[in-house]
Amino acid sequence: MHSPDSHTHLEIPGLRMTKQRKEVYRVLVDGPQDHPTAAQILERVKCNQPGTSLATVYNCLEVLVEHNAIKQVNFDRESSRYCPNLREHGHFHDTNSGQIHDITFKPGIQLADILELPPGTSIEEYEITLRGKLKTSEQSS
Amino acid sequence: MHSPDSHTHLEIPGLRMTKQRKEVYRVLVDGPQDHPTAAQILERVKCNQPGTSLATVYNCLEVLVEHNAIKQVNFDRESSRYCPNLREHGHFHDTNSGQIHDITFKPGIQLADILELPPGTSIEEYEITLRGKLKTSEQSS
């Protein structure tokens, strides 16, 4: 028995786990949580599955997203990034370091509570992305 | 005398208003508020300024965004859209009608109040986009 949101056994209900799919998923789940792009994922996948193609990485990412196993994250028109964090969250892009941080709502906050939504709205998905700078201790000039 | 946030005279401080820039801006400000793409803007601009090129529309949009006269809006990896609404707001994409609606925060809500931000974060910009369906009265099956 494991926690309900863990897929660390690398199985996804209803999806045939080929070696490529498994490896793409593995790279996201237990590789660095740095929101890699398809091209970066390909590099990582190649360590264990050399010969994998970029097209396959895109294919795998597509089915994984469709099966709600991972999320696709977009910053402006940059290359899409992918993340295995399935909890509701947004992203903060620190333009100092280039790093992307997951951002959660404060406890008890619901998106619908804070937005002026037209009556009869049903939200299927949302994306919250922030851009700014994280002030580090060594901020001098 | 007019309201402080109106630029309906089609002047933007610090920006030379060529006929193309003026027309691109005008199309956004007093054309339909449907968040058009660059290609759609070009079509509209051509009514008054035929011969305008897509490259110019992109150029104009770029300087307008830089001068904070309009905002660029991205939905996933779709073509960028542009909107003249400078108030803080997000966007709701109704997948029934294809329409995009501006969404504001409920009064008094600040983004920083509701998100668990790392200490020392300064937000420079953010984007909130929702996707879902707006239930209309003629929803049957």
Added chain:
DNA sequence: TTGCACATTAGAATTATTCCAAAAAAGACT
């Protein structure tokens, strides 16, 4: 084992956008 549906692949195609170099326009100053 053979058949079949699904996956993967390399490379071509597509799409949105940016780049480029040349022509045109806008000021500024006589």
Added chain:
DNA sequence: AGTCTTTTTTGGAATAATTCTAATGTGCAA
């Protein structure tokens, strides 16, 4: 107006990310 300089515009080429295509591979099931 006439000339000079700088900024804009333009069409087309270039780029980047992603998707498509057609051929090949793989693995389960009968």
